Amino acid sequence: MENDQELITTKFREIKNVISSYLMQVLPHFQITPIMMYVLEFLRKHPECIAVDISNEFGLTRGAITQLLDKLELQGLVIRKPHPTSRRSQLVQMTDKGNELIINILAAYNKKIEQLFTPYSKEELAALKQLLEKLPL
Template sequence: MDNNLVITYKFREIKNAISSYLTQVLPPFHITPIMMYALEFLRKHPDCIAVDIANEFGLTRGAITQLLDKLEEQDLVVRKPHPTSRRSHLLQVTDKGNTLINEILLAYNNKIEQLFKPYTVEELAQLQKLLEKLPL
């Protein structure tokens, strides 16, 4: 089998495993994967608007409204008036939302780190070096 094909296949397997880990970690936190993704997006893009999240994740206006309503009900996100548009709101992660994201990421990262247990320090250093070359 072609090396590139093997590597591509392995990356898809890794992606699937890591996605699975998130679904395993989230239930005690009472949020869904899309809620987590939205919170992370909002943390990286403070004061964005709903359409920004909809575009990022391919959600409809109705779906994004429901998502934001759930996040707001749990006091994870707050909608603030937009300074120039009466039809839009700025979205911000609350302190409770930031704390929740940090707790989830700690559990999620711990789960992912289990993948690296069989590797030596040298192998991990080599893997890190190779991953840093990826154009991400």
């Protein structure tokens, strides 16, 4: 049993490495860094957040988040607005351009990942899907 778990753990690490390499193949086309993509994806899921939310999510300093948001804002991918209830905070929101960019990146990234599944039958993919849905993610 322990060897099975070790093999599965090793396979998951290998999958993570392959998927990360796919991301690194896709992103240069969009002229964006991985952390910029992750922040845009975060903003897509959390449209009413402030910079400290992003900082907490990614473990970055306030200064690093400020620089990152400056870059994203300069590219027209996010905007900062005054917070309605806190004078010391600003809402960070993705622009339509940012939303379109993340949709295009994820489509290209997903297409690369789907290459991993071409050798599998429909039945094997259904079994894999069923197992993956059990993961506590």
